[in-house]
Amino acid sequence: MSVDIEPAAATQGAAMPAAPAAPAAAAAVAAREDIGRKMTRLAKIRRALGHRSLAIGLVICAVLVAMCAAAPLLTSIDPNAQDPWATFQSPNAEHIMGTDAFGRDIFSRVLYGGRTTMVASLSVVLLGSFVGTIVGLVAGYFGGALGFVVMRFVDLLLAFPGILLALAITAILGPGLTNGIFAIAAILVPVYARLVEGATVEIRGRPYVEAAVTLGAGPFFIIARHILPNVQSSVIVMTTTWLGIAALWITALGFIGLGVQPPNPEWGAILNDGQMYITLAWWITVFPGLMLSLFVVGVNLIGDGLRDELDPTLTRAI
Amino acid sequence: MSVADETTAPAGEAAGAPLLEVRNLKTYFPVRAGGLGQSKWLKAVDDVSLSVEPGQTIGIVGESGCGKSTLGRSILRLVAPQSGEIVFDGEDVLAAAPARLTALRRHMQMIFQDPLGCLDPRMSVEAIIGEGLLIHGVPRAQRRERVRELIEVVGLNAAHLDRYPHEFSGGQRQRIGIARALALRPKLIVADEPVSALDVSVQSQVLNLLRDVQQEFGLTYVFIAHDLAVVEYISDRVAVMYLGKIVEFARSADLFADPRMPYTEALLSAIPGGGPARKAKRIILKGDVPSPVDPPSGCAFRTRCWKAQAVCAAERPVLREVRPHHHAACHFAD
Numbered sequence: 014m015s016v017d018i019e020p021a022a023a024t025q026g027a028a029m030p031a032a033p034a035a036p037a038a039a040a041a042v043a044a045r046e047d048i049g050r051k052m053t054r055l056a057k058i059r060r061a062l063g064h065r066s067l068a069i070g071l072v073i074c075a076v077l078v079a080m081c082a083a084a085p086l087l088t089s090i091d092p093n094a095q096d097p098w099a100t101f102q103s104p105n106a107e108h109i110m111g112t113d114a115f116g117r118d119i120f121s122r123v124l125y126g127g128r129t130t131m132v133a134s135l136s137v138v139l140l141g142s143f144v145g146t147i148v149g150l151v152a153g154y155f156g157g158a159l160g161f162v163v164m165r166f167v168d169l170l171l172a173f174p175g176i177l178l179a180l181a182i183t184a185i186l187g188p189g190l191t192n193g194i195f196a197i198a199a200i201l202v203p204v205y206a207r208l209v210e211g212a213t214v215e216i217r218g219r220p221y222v223e224a225a226v227t228l229g230a231g232p233f234f235i236i237a238r239h240i241l242p243n244v245q246s247s248v249i250v251m252t253t254t255w256l257g258i259a260a261l262w263i264t265a266l267g268f269i270g271l272g273v274q275p276p277n278p279e280w281g282a283i284l285n286d287g288q289m290y291i292t293l294a295w296w297i298t299v300f301p302g303l304m305l306s307l308f309v310v311g312v313n314l315i316g317d318g319l320r321d322e323l324d325p326t327l328t329r330a331i
Numbered sequence: 332m333s334v335a336d337e338t339t340a341p342a343g344e345a346a347g348a349p350l351l352e353v354r355n356l357k358t359y360f361p362v363r364a365g366g367l368g369q370s371k372w373l374k375a376v377d378d379v380s381l382s383v384e385p386g387q388t389i390g391i392v393g394e395s396g397c398g399k400s401t402l403g404r405s406i407l408r409l410v411a412p413q414s415g416e417i418v419f420d421g422e423d424v425l426a427a428a429p430a431r432l433t434a435l436r437r438h439m440q441m442i443f444q445d446p447l448g449c450l451d452p453r454m455s456v457e458a459i460i461g462e463g464l465l466i467h468g469v470p471r472a473q474r475r476e477r478v479r480e481l482i483e484v485v486g487l488n489a490a491h492l493d494r495y496p497h498e499f500s501g502g503q504r505q506r507i508g509i510a511r512a513l514a515l516r517p518k519l520i521v522a523d524e525p526v527s528a529l530d531v532s533v534q535s536q537v538l539n540l541l542r543d544v545q546q547e548f549g550l551t552y553v554f555i556a557h558d559l560a561v562v563e564y565i566s567d568r569v570a571v572m573y574l575g576k577i578v579e580f581a582r583s584a585d586l587f588a589d590p591r592m593p594y595t596e597a598l599l600s601a602i603p604g605g606g607p608a609r610k611a612k613r614i615i616l617k618g619d620v621p622s623p624v625d626p627p628s629g630c631a632f633r634t635r636c637w638k639a640q641a642v643c644a645a646e647r648p649v650l651r652e653v654r655p656h657h658h659a660a661c662h663f664a665d
Contacts, residue, residue, distance in 0.1 A: 220449035224511065227407055227441045228463035229433040238462075242453045 067318020073311030126278035145205025153213025253316030356415035390566030446504035
């Protein structure tokens with residue numbers, strides 16, 4: 014067995030003399046390779062949690078998700094139950110976030126409404142990223158006339174302000190949460206398609222794809238085995254960024270009445286309920302607004318952290 | 332201008348049918364030349380013919396941009412040639428239908444210049460070496476066994492199989508690339524500058540490995556390089572390319588001892604510390620390689636040649652046999 018020992022040369026170019034000339038660099042490279050080898054999945058997760066914004070974001074989101082998921086345990090009040098004798102109550106022991114114009118409990122509405130907002134925004138990014146990634150992979154890998162036409166259509170969609178297009182689509186489909194999800198997911202498709210197409214074109218030209226071709230790999234094998242694994246970290250980072258935006262858009266649709274239909278709670282819809290009375294009863298708008306802001310901030314912190322953690326030079330050995 | 336045309340025997344003396352025959356191959360790329368719709372052709376490979384007998388190594392040398400890599404990639408049909416014929420093991424590669432091409436490529440593998448770039452960073456060494464076997468439906472157990480054999484053949488060991496490409500040195504990465512190319516038991520390997528990205532001390536180890544596996548598996552090599560010392564070491568015959576054409580083609584020993592084409596002379600004089608047989612004087616070529624989009628009239632090399640006469644501009648020299656088994660494209664080769 015004759016294993017080459019020239020770690021310094023490997024990273025610093027061919028004309029480098031053997032290791033003794035650059036012992037420090039060689040040691041650093043060797044140390045890094047050692048770390049890369051020994052790092053288990055668990056250690057990676059632990060290191061990722063050491064990333065401050067990622068950790069804070071995860072905590073915020075975990076608390077919000079847990080609160081909304083455990084809504085029946087945290088409150089026994091039906092979010093849609095009206096009480097004509099208890100309208101506009103400010104936060105008190107019985108209604109810790111107060112009540113609205115119909116005497117409905119804001120705390121209960123915020124928790125149950127959060128479920129809707131979160132599930133809806135998650136559906137939006139999953140649907141949008143799934144379709145958009147497929148479009149991008151196909152257009153990027155096969156290119157040619159098909160790719161050209163698809164990507165020009167994508168450019169066309171990207172030229173519209175997203176929320177405007179979402180409103181137009183919802184107006185055509187009719188108001189409702191499901192239609193809202195489809196409308197916003199449709200806005201995400203070109204965004205993902207553009208990202209994935211660019212990455213695909215770049216990866217398609219790499220020598221390892223050519224090597225796979227000479228081994229006899231077909232296009233779908235190459236897309237599944239080489240291109241998708243190498244674009245997935247960009248897609249994941251993008252998804253966390255867009256999850257926050259999707260939440261804002263879902264609530265925007267709810268706020269203007271194109272999303273969730275009354276009396277069902279949803280953060281945007283609750284904000285709308287309260288906006289007329291904001292000077293009289295601040296609690297109706299402030300609490301759902303606070304929850305929404307926290308959720309978006311938390312998701313964005315996770316996105317920032319993942320962007321750093323999923324840097325390909327650090328995670329090649331996942 | 333055919334090296335292996337009907338009248339002269341191929342420069343190599345090995346008997347029997349060649350494993351690979353390239354005839355009048357032209358690989359052109361369209362380039363937009365400023366004006367509207369005016370498209371010109373970049374003649375990366377321009378009317379090249381050569382043949383390789385089984386078990387032999389043909390070296391292809393030339394400056395960067397001379398079309399040697401495109402020639403190698405054309406042989407595997409990784410780029411689509413304009414015209415010509417590539418006959419591998421009696422079958423026309425350029426005419427093969429997609430399914431047939433996949434079957435043919437199983438016997439023609441490639442080793443790449445960039446040892447890191449040719450390995451998928453997200454695949455383990457085991458997955459990389461076994462990829463060809465997976466594609467061709469070899470069952471998992473056999474695949475594991477074969478990959479374990481191969482990793483030993485290229486001088487690494489089974490402990491390396493769980494690791495990822497970035498954990499290896501350049502030479503080790505190239506060994507992994509070689510193991511991958513060997514996995515399907517090919518007959519022909521096109522090695523596109525396999526050692527040029529490596530440290531000099533590692534180059535010889537990898538070259539020796541390539542020689543060893545050639546012996547062991549009876550491989551035929553098309554060895555592309557710009558380093559003449561490397562080519563001299565590994566090749567039975569050498570073709571020198573300039574601007575998409577073969578300008579000299581001979582047995583390795585003949586070419587290095589007595590080059591007939593001025594361009595080859597200049598290349599050889601550039602080898603540092605050349606042996607006693609070599610001219611001590613370094614020939615410095617004037618100017619750059621002309622654009623392959625607009626090659627000079629007549630002999631493509633005349634713009635930089637110190638022997639150039641009027642005839643060189645008027646008439647393109649054909650590749651002719653200037654002495655047995657030695658072909659050169661120069662008016663003054665005799």
